[in-house]
Amino acid sequence: MTDNNNYQIKSVLRALDILELLASKGGSGRISDIAREIGCSKNTAFRLLQTLQEREFVRQADDSSYELTFKLLNLGETVMRTTEVHDIARPYIQNLVKLCGETATLAILDDDEIVYVDRVHGNMPHNTSYSIGSRAKAYRTSLGKAILAFSSETVVDHCLNQELQANTEYTITDPNRIRSELREVAQRGYATDNQENVLGIRCIGAPIFDRKGEVVAAVSVSGLAVRLTDQCLKDFSLHLLDTTRAISSRLGYSDSLRRHSSA
Numbered sequence: 449m450t451d452n453n454n455y456q457i458k459s460v461l462r463a464l465d466i467l468e469l470l471a472s473k474g475g476s477g478r479i480s481d482i483a484r485e486i487g488c489s490k491n492t493a494f495r496l497l498q499t500l501q502e503r504e505f506v507r508q509a510d511d512s513s514y515e516l517t518f519k520l521l522n523l524g525e526t527v528m529r530t531t532e533v534h535d536i537a538r539p540y541i542q543n544l545v546k547l548c549g550e551t552a553t554l555a556i557l558d559d560d561e562i563v564y565v566d567r568v569h570g571n572m573p574h575n576t577s578y579s580i581g582s583r584a585k586a587y588r589t590s591l592g593k594a595i596l597a598f599s600s601e602t603v604v605d606h607c608l609n610q611e612l613q614a615n616t617e618y619t620i621t622d623p624n625r626i627r628s629e630l631r632e633v634a635q636r637g638y639a640t641d642n643q644e645n646v647l648g649i650r651c652i653g654a655p656i657f658d659r660k661g662e663v664v665a666a667v668s669v670s671g672l673a674v675r676l677t678d679q680c681l682k683d684f685s686l687h688l689l690d691t692t693r694a695i696s697s698r699l700g701y702s703d704s705l706r707r708h709s710s711a
Contacts, residue, residue, distance in 0.1 A: 462486055463496050467505065467520070476515035533656060533665045534565055536698045540691050541568050541667060547687045550671035555591040556664065557599070558583070560607040562592045570671065584645055587612060587626050588619050590653030591666040593639035597630040598655050598663040604630065618643040638685050643673055650676040652684055654692040659700025667692050 465486045483493035497514050500506045506514045541552045550570040555562040561583040586592025586607050612621040633639040641651040653668035669684050
């Protein structure tokens with residue numbers, strides 16, 4: 449039987465101990481107290497805290513104590529939101545596949561990439577290297593563009609103010625062209641991917657909003673480019689938008705929230 453202790457890294461465990469200790473102490477603590485509680489030297493505690501501070505999990509207060517930041521809360525909210533979206537979206541995505549006959553995918557944005565959270569294959573599934581948990585650059589997918597079109601300028605800048613690399617001959621790498629397309633997406637409500645991420649695959653994606661009116665995920669319909677003609681994508685857009693509206697409504701979203709935030 450394998451001893452799991454062989455795979456444990458002591459410094460990582462101690463860093464996690466610090467986070468849990470600070471949480472139990474009301475969110476803050478001094479080095480001497482932290483070192484005593486987790487059973488290490490003050491020098492070791494200092495180095496661990498400096499590492500956590502570098503990654504913005506803790507910060508140093510004016511009285512030289514260390515306190516937790518909201519980064520942990522953000523991580524927790526991401527897990528909760530993703531789980532909630534996944535559970536609610538599943539039956540709607542399954543129904544979307546029945547209506548379109550093609551593969552439907554649910555994804556969220558993480559940094560400058562989308563993460564594939566769920567996928568339901570259609571009647572004629574296409575083979576790609578992307579599976580649940582895998583990632584793709586947001587700017588070259590319909591899912592990513594659907595999310596970015598309704599995200600803040602800060603988020604869009606973060607995704608586009610870097611070297612944009614082409615995945616296929618159809619990938620758009622000009623930030624100005626992408627920004628122009630995002631404005632069009634915001635107007636019509638859905639985005640397209642014309643073989644920009646995977647050669648031979650076309651996709652159409654639309655955003656999902658939460659009760660605060662913030663975009664939290666997107667759903668896409670994808671298939672072989674030879675099947676998904678322009679007219680086909682236009683027809684699918686009706687089913688896709690009905691689906692994302694229904695999921696958003698289940699998350700507590702109403703159109704008035706988006707109109708208010710855009711005013």
